[in-house]
Amino acid sequence: MLTGAIDGGGTKVMTGLVDEKGNVVSRRVEGVPTGDIAGYFTRCVTMLCECVSEAGVTLEDLRGVGMSIPGMTDGKDWVYGSPSAGWGSFSALSLLVPLLGLPKESIRLENDINACALAELRYGGGGSDFVWLTISTGNGGAVVANGSLVRGKSHCGGELGHIKVEYDSPELCGCGGYGCLEAHASGPAIARMCRQAGLDVDAAGCAELVRAGDPVAKEIYGRAGMYLGRALAQLANILNFEKAYIGGGVSRSLDLLLPSIRETFDRDALPEARKALIERTHLGYDASLLGAAALFE
Numbered sequence: 001m002l003t004g005a006i007d008g009g010g011t012k013v014m015t016g017l018v019d020e021k022g023n024v025v026s027r028r029v030e031g032v033p034t035g036d037i038a039g040y041f042t043r044c045v046t047m048l049c050e051c052v053s054e055a056g057v058t059l060e061d062l063r064g065v066g067m068s069i070p071g072m073t074d075g076k077d078w079v080y081g082s083p084s085a086g087w088g089s090f091s092a093l094s095l096l097v098p099l100l101g102l103p104k105e106s107i108r109l110e111n112d113i114n115a116c117a118l119a120e121l122r123y124g125g126g127g128s129d130f131v132w133l134t135i136s137t138g139n140g141g142a143v144v145a146n147g148s149l150v151r152g153k154s155h156c157g158g159e160l161g162h163i164k165v166e167y168d169s170p171e172l173c174g175c176g177g178y179g180c181l182e183a184h185a186s187g188p189a190i191a192r193m194c195r196q197a198g199l200d201v202d203a204a205g206c207a208e209l210v211r212a213g214d215p216v217a218k219e220i221y222g223r224a225g226m227y228l229g230r231a232l233a234q235l236a237n238i239l240n241f242e243k244a245y246i247g248g249g250v251s252r253s254l255d256l257l258l259p260s261i262r263e264t265f266d267r268d269a270l271p272e273a274r275k276a277l278i279e280r281t282h283l284g285y286d287a288s289l290l291g292a293a294a295l296f297e
């Protein structure tokens with residue numbers, strides 16, 4: 001049976017139908033502006049309906065429709081705002097139920113990084129104790145412990161990007177705090193370090209310089225890796241996870257970050273916790289879409 005999936009990104013939307021094995025049998029990808037929330041959701045549903053037509057089924061034939069959201073959500077109905085999409089609080093079901101014409105029991109929501117972790121649990125290498133961390137415009141995170149997603153009391157469990165990793169020269173984070181992982185090891189943080197060092201490149205450009213042997217760029221990637229290692233080691237000492245999966249655009253250059261991640265991790269994590277593997281997700285850009293479908297597993 002197929003499940004409808006909507007990966008509602010802050011800049012790009014992907015929709016698809018996913019079978020039981022995690023194969024995407026029909027998909028649409030489009031840039032959709034987030035400024036008008038109702039317009040955004042309408043476009044998402046239209047794209048999903050195109051996938052449904054293409055597959056020769058109807059919405060009623062699906063197990064349900066799951067949607068990943070680029071912000072905090074209670075996983076049932078409410079979205080508590082999304083800084084990347086510029087959204088405040090609203091009820092997603094009040095938009096999705098009339099647009100889809102399905103009962104609310106057939107519609108499920110999840111935060112996008114939590115969805116990535118659920119996809120890893122259902123379709124990836126998973127295991128039952130792991131963390132998921134993105135290195136992208138921010139550092140999103142999710143925690144799976146004993147086979148369950150850790151949501152927390154107020155749905156903000158697993159916000160790994162705001163672990164404090166720098167106390168001596170902390171940078172201001174988007175959350176209002178100082179010294180967060182996101183302020184020191186996200187794509188924009190790497191770009192800032194480049195600017196401060198007189199290099200006119202973004203994180204991807206910096207990676208190219210590292211590969212070309214530039215010592216300043218190498219030091220910047222080393223520093224970002226050190227911060228990632230600090231955050232992961234603190235988590236490992238609390239959770240004793242088996243694996244850390246790294247996703248997001250900057251994870252394409254994980255090989256450049258991994259030596260300093262590992263060096264810091266192995267120094268700061270307890271001997272037992274240190275056995276954890278740190279690797280790039282194999283789910284690629286489909287992680288969040290597959291996670292939206294995994295809400296019906």
Ligand SMILES: [Zn+2]
Nearest residue numbers: 162173175180
């Ligand atoms: Zn922060």
